[in-house]
Amino acid sequence: MNGRLAVIGLGPGDPRYLTPDAEAALRDAQALYGYAPYLNRVPVCAGQSRHPSDNREEGARAAAALRHAAQGARVAVVSGGDPGVFAMAAALCAEIEAGPESWRALDVVFVPGITAMLAVAAKIGAPFGHDFCAISLSDNLKPWQLVERRLDAAASAGFVIALYNPVSRARPWQFGHAIERLRAHLPAATPVVFGRAVGRPDEHVRVTSLAEADATPADMATLVIVGTRETRVIARSGQTALVYTPRAAAEVSA
Numbered sequence: 001m002n003g004r005l006a007v008i009g010l011g012p013g014d015p016r017y018l019t020p021d022a023e024a025a026l027r028d029a030q031a032l033y034g035y036a037p038y039l040n041r042v043p044v045c046a047g048q049s050r051h052p053s054d055n056r057e058e059g060a061r062a063a064a065a066l067r068h069a070a071q072g073a074r075v076a077v078v079s080g081g082d083p084g085v086f087a088m089a090a091a092l093c094a095e096i097e098a099g100p101e102s103w104r105a106l107d108v109v110f111v112p113g114i115t116a117m118l119a120v121a122a123k124i125g126a127p128f129g130h131d132f133c134a135i136s137l138s139d140n141l142k143p144w145q146l147v148e149r150r151l152d153a154a155a156s157a158g159f160v161i162a163l164y165n166p167v168s169r170a171r172p173w174q175f176g177h178a179i180e181r182l183r184a185h186l187p188a189a190t191p192v193v194f195g196r197a198v199g200r201p202d203e204h205v206r207v208t209s210l211a212e213a214d215a216t217p218a219d220m221a222t223l224v225i226v227g228t229r230e231t232r233v234i235a236r237s238g239q240t241a242l243v244y245t246p247r248a249a250a251e252v253s254a
């Protein structure tokens with residue numbers, strides 16, 4: 001029997017952000033694999049086995065799920081947000097590419113989810129109204145010099161930048177360095193949005209500026225959006241501010 005593997009995005013946290021397609025794929029699975037806190041978000045389904053693992057074990061988790069599917073099972077691997085954004089989908093593709101020929105015969109589906117940058121953006125307006133990019137500040141899988149080069153390139157080219165993985169206990173200084181780096185390209189007043197635990201009970205979204213950004217608390221549950229010279233903040237009485245990047249870019253260079 002041919003096994004099936006579904007790589008499923010759970011969205012940022014709130015079950016309302018789980019797509020009906022993801023819900024159906026979760027129900028259909030006989031075995032669930034994922035980082036333990038993500039698996040804990042999935043309602044228990046009778047007869048379904050659960051295989052939690054640590055966050056740093058992406059390759060091993062992907063290989064275990066593929067071996068299980070190759071035995072003929074319907075296996076699901078879950079990611080927070082979208083599985084293709086700094087998450088399990090690429091880890092699975094890498095294992096399939098390096099693994100036995102039989103893994104290429106598996107029925108593999110990727111089920112998209114709402115990624116953190118879009119969930120945060122929706123809380124605040126339209127920061128990604130014009131050209132944007134996403135950069136992970138984690139230097140676990142790439143050298144810090146490469147992060148710096150990408151920050152320089154993105155800010156100098158006028159992209160709105162979504163920063164994933166801004167801070168962790170093992171990476172305390174990188175965020176401050178990144179903000180300092182961006183200050184070389186962008187005015188101090190450039191709007192910066194911090195979205196923490198969006199879609200969860202402890203959600204918190206705040207708007208600040210590039211001048212204040214490194215003094216603003218951030219952690220592994222935070223996504224940071226750095227605007228461009230054109231990004232605007234609309235203050236509103238009795239309502240949270242709106243942040244948006246106009247659809248039309250006025251300047252040729254940032």
Ligand code: SAH
Nearest residue numbers: 012081082087115116165197198220222223
């Ligand atoms: N696949 C995920 C991203 C994994 S990287 C996605 O598509 O969203 C993990 C990083 O995502 C975190 O460090 C944080 O920057 C961001 N993140 C994930 N969930 C979040 C949430 N609910 N609120 C804010 N940021 C979040």
